[in-house]
Amino acid sequence: MRIAIDPGHGMSNRQPGLYDPGATHVEAGFRFEEAEIALRYAFVLREALRARGGAVFLTREDAGDHAPVAERVANAKLAGARALVSLHLNTVEDERANGVEVLYRGEASRPLAQALQGAVSAAAKLRDRGIKERDDLAVLRFPGPAALVELGFLGNDADRAVLLNPARRQAICEAIAETLLAAAIPARAAGPLGARRGATRRSRGA
Numbered sequence: 001m002r003i004a005i006d007p008g009h010g011m012s013n014r015q016p017g018l019y020d021p022g023a024t025h026v027e028a029g030f031r032f033e034e035a036e037i038a039l040r041y042a043f044v045l046r047e048a049l050r051a052r053g054g055a056v057f058l059t060r061e062d063a064g065d066h067a068p069v070a071e072r073v074a075n076a077k078l079a080g081a082r083a084l085v086s087l088h089l090n091t092v093e094d095e096r097a098n099g100v101e102v103l104y105r106g107e108a109s110r111p112l113a114q115a116l117q118g119a120v121s122a123a124a125k126l127r128d129r130g131i132k133e134r135d136d137l138a139v140l141r142f143p144g145p146a147a148l149v150e151l152g153f154l155g156n157d158a159d160r161a162v163l164l165n166p167a168r169r170q171a172i173c174e175a176i177a178e179t180l181l182a183a184a185i186p187a188r189a190a191g192p193l194g195a196r197r198g199a200t201r202r203s204r205g206a
């Protein structure tokens with residue numbers, strides 16, 4: 001079961017040959033970049049998926065990879081990915097804005113978006129801003145369950161502290177991995193055998 005992880009932004013994302021850092025925020029002389037933080041999340045998520053028996057395709061692996069946004073979905077398809085998650089950080093002028101939101105395109109991806117929204121906001125212990133349908137994002141034109149997770153707001157002090165915390169990053173990535181694998185293997189959750197097993201386990205545990 002191969003899952004595509006798209007660390008948002010990076011080299012050639014918007015313009016060939018140009019590095020797109022995504023959102024940036026300067027605090028005490030240090031410049032935080034969305035592209036770099038998203039990549040760190042992608043590496044931890046890759047390990048969390050592999051630990052659960054999943055295979056992973058990354059749309060980019062470093063800050064130098066030529067990865068135009070228009071080609072990321074095509075590359076994920078070629079790699080045989082069954083589901084796709086794009087990792088981003090939000091930004092707005094208002095530094096009070098905070099929380100997690102998940103973007104999706106089309107009804108088929110709505111259940112994954114909803115599941116990720118709940119799992120990520122719970123693991124991050126950040127505000128649940130809900131899911132939003134977006135038809136204009138190239139990276140969501142994937143022929144399988146796909147969602148773009150805005151992990152939090154880079155410009156918000158509380159969100160940024162959570163996003164940069166390694167333990168919290170691990171917990172968030174574990175939650176994303178569980179959710180993605182459940183979505184990519186619908187038969188496991190919905191099949192009659194799976195349902196019977198689930199019922200037995202529940203009654204024993206009660």
Ligand SMILES: [Zn+2]
Pocket residue numbers: 008009022023034088089
């Ligand atoms: Zn972004």
